[in-house]
Amino acid sequence: MASPTIRDVAREAGVSTATVSYVLNNSRRVGEETRRKVIEAAMRLGYRANITARNLQASETRLLGYSWRPTPPDQFNPILDQFLNAIAQAAAHHEYHILTFPAETIEEELAIYQDMVLTGQVDGFILSNTNLNDERVRTLLKMEFPFVAFGRSNPEWDFAWVDVDGKEGTAMAVRHLVQQGYRRIAHLAWPEDSLTGQYRLGGYQAAMEEAGLGVDPAWIVRTENRHDDAYRRTRGLLELPRQRRPDAVVASSDLMAIGAINAALDAGIEVGKELAVVGFDDAPVARYLRPPLTTLRQPITEIGERLITMLVALCQGRRVDDPHVLLPPQLVVRASSGAG
Amino acid sequence: MASPTIRDVAREAGVSTATVSYVLNNSRRVGEETRRKVIEAAMRLGYRANITARNLQASETRLLGYSWRPTPPDQFNPILDQFLNAIAQAAAHHEYHILTFPAETIEEELAIYQDMVLTGQVDGFILSNTNLNDERVRTLLKMEFPFVAFGRSNPEWDFAWVDVDGKEGTAMAVRHLVQQGYRRIAHLAWPEDSLTGQYRLGGYQAAMEEAGLGVDPAWIVRTENRHDDAYRRTRGLLELPRQRRPDAVVASSDLMAIGAINAALDAGIEVGKELAVVGFDDAPVARYLRPPLTTLRQPITEIGERLITMLVALCQGRRVDDPHVLLPPQLVVRASSGAG
């Protein structure tokens, strides 16, 4: 039952525990004969060094904490699966593991961070969905504890992050729609306090201007990231007088794009012809929608790898060369934007 | 920077480290005055016991491992989000945490289990998506290492599991369809080697018999859990001669149900009237499909709680009262089955 310890191996090989450690970690010259004896003994007993003991001695945990707020039942998190996979996979390459802990509220989350830092539960944190004035960022910066973020926050705060270039993303969407012949392009934006929403709106505005297209103020619709809000507001857009009625919608998420599609369907408007719709995220279901949804895919795997590489460096006290990484999303063209 | 240790607290309070430990863990009678001094000193220094040290001494990790195979890009895992939340939340209540580690292949996964057991990385495992002759179950049973499974396996293997009653689920779906007036009900089943698929098929057959409805062999279609297969095979069903053509489909998953709906749409058949469709899982997107998808919701939160309660008991060497838990799914009726 009980696993063999380094002492058992030492006894079996007839050497000291130090020698066993040196051999197994290759951390010092050891005689050929002794090395052989140790390795054989370790093999024979099936010995593997106990991780807790090693961690205590090294005062590290090789654990990285990741927390996310549970998704409300009427929404979905299109990338959690991929993201968790990406960071766990990347962490494994550095011999780290991911510790997950969900928190219902922001206060609870902050308390857990405090706790974990003080009790030495993890070596660092991965944040996601950061926003302006993000309390988590503020707290961790103040504690000077290693962390990285998927998402940006206040520009004056100096911390390592990776983000998707949302501005470029919506700009790509608009350019694509313009190329398809659409002109009256609306934008389903997130509330003003969302930094990500600001970037995406910015890309829309920039690309519209670049294309020499005027923007009717009614075309910029701010709603929460909810299907029903997007649905309702899109119905509103479609009821605008003919001249002002949008012929395309760039949504800030696939969830909202689905709301827009459903609104058009229920209004008897053909999606992909009379109304083009573009989403954001490339949720797994996007390709199976009718019509299949044109959307912006985030390079989740690369994001995860970059984040972990930076975080591991921070945990080991190394400097991070380039702590601000902005990656472009990829436009995945499907029928909802009139192509094909 | 460095956190205070129990020695710092002891010095600050003018007592021994043992006393500090006794006070903070409430594990022994301690004088009122001394207790006060210790607590104040701990407060003053912001002391929290180091978890690694505590774990080493207790020879435990308070970590539970959970692994899942990454979802292929053309599929989706409708419940990972909820499930991870449920187990992490439940674990937290017992002061445990979830360690995630994805594995690409089954061999890799088995190797990782071995590794984690031998190095004492975790106290127990949570498996999901178990099947007949599941190598993970076999391995962990042989190692006599604590684990629980979301899903069943060979009946002769004695281990703790929680599962959704798939047989009852599809039976509920069939009864509901019969009540709605459908008679020629088909079933999109999983391959024969899928235990879960067997149960779901069994429920379909039982309920059809119970309703006194004959089953045309062509109505039982076996495919992988993929949209495109379900789509293709549903097209086939819809091309059957009028008398044999199904008027309803019970799918083994929401992903397959989406394939069926799309097949009907593309064949110009109205879903929810000419063809009813029922899915399984209640994926977050199910309610936003057109028509909204009738489906069977799994009680994920309860599953997670039950699993963790059992696993924690096993980790602490306690006996589990009822190690086999079968929970009924809940039929969520929406328009795709002709209701409303």
Added chain:
DNA sequence: TAGATGCAGTTAAACGTTTAAACAAATTGT
């Protein structure tokens, strides 16, 4: 009054590693 009992605290070992320092033996340099 001597012994037993209770109480409140301390000492020291233990958990299983790693690693700096010490040591003995073999090798090198002059």
Added chain:
DNA sequence: ACAATTTGTTTAAACGTTTAACTGCATCTA
């Protein structure tokens, strides 16, 4: 040929807890 260096190994401390065993001391019991 003797000191200096190198090589291979061991001893012992350290990481930060918990806890069994022990020590005084006061109180009770017969």
